[in-house]
Amino acid sequence: MNSAELVFLVLYLLFINLVSQGQLEIGFYSQTCPNAESIVKSVVREATLADPRIPPVLLRLHFHDCFVEGCDGSILIENGAIAEKKAVGHQGVGGFEQIMKAKQEIEAQCPGVVSCADIVAMAARDAVALAGGPIYAVETGRRDGRVSNVELASDMPEVNDSIETLKSKFRNKGLSNQELVLLSGAHTIGTTACFFMPKRLYDFNETNAWDPQISPSFLPKLRGMCPQHGDVNARIPMDPLTKDKFDDQIMRNIKKGFAVLASDARLYDDGFTRQVVDFYAGGSKFAPDFATAMLRMGRIGVKLGSNGEIRRTCHAFN
Numbered sequence: 001m002n003s004a005e006l007v008f009l010v011l012y013l014l015f016i017n018l019v020s021q022g023q024l025e026i027g028f029y030s031q032t033c034p035n036a037e038s039i040v041k042s043v044v045r046e047a048t049l050a051d052p053r054i055p056p057v058l059l060r061l062h063f064h065d066c067f068v069e070g071c072d073g074s075i076l077i078e079n080g081a082i083a084e085k086k087a088v089g090h091q092g093v094g095g096f097e098q099i100m101k102a103k104q105e106i107e108a109q110c111p112g113v114v115s116c117a118d119i120v121a122m123a124a125r126d127a128v129a130l131a132g133g134p135i136y137a138v139e140t141g142r143r144d145g146r147v148s149n150v151e152l153a154s155d156m157p158e159v160n161d162s163i164e165t166l167k168s169k170f171r172n173k174g175l176s177n178q179e180l181v182l183l184s185g186a187h188t189i190g191t192t193a194c195f196f197m198p199k200r201l202y203d204f205n206e207t208n209a210w211d212p213q214i215s216p217s218f219l220p221k222l223r224g225m226c227p228q229h230g231d232v233n234a235r236i237p238m239d240p241l242t243k244d245k246f247d248d249q250i251m252r253n254i255k256k257g258f259a260v261l262a263s264d265a266r267l268y269d270d271g272f273t274r275q276v277v278d279f280y281a282g283g284s285k286f287a288p289d290f291a292t293a294m295l296r297m298g299r300i301g302v303k304l305g306s307n308g309e310i311r312r313t314c315h316a317f318n
């Protein structure tokens with residue numbers, strides 16, 4: 001190789017590097033697919049009118065997408081027995097039909113432009129707004145992943161994890177202890193299956209007793225909603241007072257021993273996260289800080305530039 005060739009090679013590699021970097025930005029599709037955001041919003045709105053359970057389902061989908069392989073739509077892939085979406089940690093996750101519907105409508109206008117990962121992020125944003133939560137500009141420019149494997153889902157936080165484990169699972173994704181509290185605040189809307197309750201109510205951490213973080217006045221109510229040998233598929237609200245409203249009530253519940261999910265109650269086990277809960281249980285900072293934490297969650301492990309792909313359909317690799 002002569003020196004001219006070498007210079008060319010170096011410049012070429014620099015160029016490829018620049019092209020493949022890319023970055024997330026607000027309005028990434030404003031030129032290439034100007035209606036993308038409004039299409040997603042109207043699909044989410046219509047689906048919610050037909051079924052008020054949709055906003056929490058779509059919000060949860062984004063969290064589960066981001067925590068495994070980054071926010072890259074890997075949870076949407078249907079690749080048989082090894083599909084990531086079949087992981088125990090993803091039990092009960094839904095919203096797939098709404099994402100597929102939005103993708104179809106977007107493809108009709110601008111084929112091959114908008115990633116499924118971005119549609120999931122936009123739908124979560126619209127879900128929060130529809131439930132009365134903060135309205136924020138969502139970052140886009142993610143590309144879809146080319147991997148879906150059930151074994152990768154062990155990164156998911158579990159309902160019976162200790163506060164130490166919850167903190168470290170979030171830290172491993174670049175999220176702080178404060179963001180753990182804020183993002184758990186998503187449980188201000190939606191429901192849980194009784195499937196996730198028995199340990200907490202009847203055999204907490206192998207103690208043969210209930211979780212000591214449950215207020216004595218709340219314990220009989222929770223046990224009444226999820227009896228020991230009852231229907232594991234029965235669904236109960238995670239913020240019983242205001243289950244459809246995205247507000248900061250969940251923080252006051254945790255403070256008073258009225259958390260429904262064990263992992264929410266764990267936020268009161270630790271001095272630091274307890275202070276964070278107390279902070280958001282008063283005042284008016286929860287909504288704006290939740291929005292900021294959602295942007296941070298939406299950046300986990302994103303594939304940019306020439307990494308990944310823009311899928312033609314959300315449930316299959318190209």
Ligand code: HEM
Pocket residue numbers: 053055056057059060063091092093157158159160166183184186187189190191192193194196261263
């Ligand atoms: C801190 C760790 C977390 C754990 C252990 C956890 C666990 C759970 C569990 C067990 C359920 C009930 C699922 C069902 O029965 O269908 C649930 C529901 C939900 N989670 Fe989480 N979660 C966590 C964090 C998050 C985060 C960060 C978000 C979003 C930012 C989120 C959003 C939701 C929503 C909206 C629901 C309600 C879903 C519905 O109504 O169908 N969760 N979560």
Ligand SMILES: *[C@@H]1O[C@H](CO)[C@@H](O)[C@H](O)[C@H]1NC(C)=O
Pocket residue numbers: 158159160161
């Ligand atoms: C926590 O719960 C999951 C199911 O949600 C179960 O597979 C796991 O064994 C439990 N872990 C502990 C330590 O109890």
Ligand SMILES: *[C@@H]1O[C@H](CO)[C@@H](O)[C@H](O)[C@H]1NC(C)=O
Pocket residue numbers: 160161162163205
């Ligand atoms: C369960 O008990 C063990 C041992 O005492 C402790 O290390 C762990 O943090 C506890 N887990 C929860 C969820 O409280």
